[in-house]
Amino acid sequence: MRQGRHRVVKSEDQKDYVQSLERGLSVILAFSDHHPQLTLSEVAELTGLSRPTVRRLLLTLEQLGYVRCEARQFSLTPHVLALGYAYLSSLNLTEVAQPFMEEVTKQTGHTCSLSALDGHDAVFLARVPAKQVMRTTLTTGTRLPAFATSMGRVLLAGLPEHQLEEVLAGIMLTPLTAHTVTELACLRKILDDVRCRGWEIVDQQFEEGVRSLSAPVRDAGGRVIAALSMSVPARAYAMEQIEEELLPVIAENAGEISKRLGARLERR
Structure with missing residues (x-):
């Protein structure tokens, strides 16, 4: 697998490390003010993940309300703000x-x-x-x-x-x-x-x-x-x-x- 810019390399003793969570977060972080809308291929390129993996992650995030898809272009929804709210409100x-x-x-x-x-x-x-x-x-x-x-x-x-x-x-x-x-x-x-x-x-x-x-x-x-x-x-x-x-x-x-x-x- 290619090394993506948001990817974290885990050590051998991190047995409780959840790789699927890391991948999901890397997909969210792929969006930015420079890349507010991305195709599936562009997300795969930015994260270093395979297209099938990115597709599953995007569809899951879409179902959970974190991303939306219009004309094959994915973008974040305001629901992602909830991820940081607990920290900011504390x-x-x-x-x-x-x-x-x-x-x-x-x-x-x-x-x-x-x-x-x-x-x-x-x-x-x-x-x-x-x-x-x-x-x-x-x-x-x-x-x-x-x-x-x-x-x-x-x-x-x-x-x-x-x-x-x-x-x-x-x-x-x-x-x-x-x-x-x-x-x-x-x-x-x-x-x-x-x-x-x-x-x-x-x-x-x-x-x-x-x-x-x-x-x-x-x-x-x-x-x-x-x-x-x-x-x-x-x-x-x-x-x-x-x-x-x-x-x-x-x-x-x-x-x-x-x-x-x-x-x-x-x-x-």
Whole structure:
């Protein structure tokens, strides 16, 4: 038998090794972004398995719902995501994020936070404090209005359109400072912009004298499940300075957390 690129060579003492399972997985792994659709012959060539073996495996995988066949072209179905779900769902988001949050704080000298959306609020899941403490004391579990905070806007912008409409329908756009956006049409435009660029900076809309910045954390399905954020004194950082010096650190580490959760990110 030819040696395929996904084939694993077992040693003599691996008596419990199930070769049919190895072959089935090698067939699944033959599909990729470069080869989303394959014929039986192409799968055989990529895996190094014989055509009769590949045929049996593909027909079995088709019956189980992992592949589909159209016009003699085989392709994976979304059901294959179930194979990795148990692993991904067992990952604790805060545990995955912790070292990257520590890196953000180390590089910037400012507290880094991780938050998730709950109704109309952004809720802190974890925080890595800096030596320099902001005037407002925020802890894990603290809830902030999503519409007026950078992390909240990143989370709102990540919602599917129908869910966003439901949330916006119930939000009270209360002025919290002289800078707070209180017009729904304006907020919608802001969220559209956040969705396009992939980050947000808020200038004193939640608290006078405080500017904040956030970037999204995505799961394996590409959904925004959290926001990585930071707040800094407005007197210490101009908006341009935040975008040039701090935002790249937040965005890079949010992206790294997303990758650990299985997300495939496109360059912006």
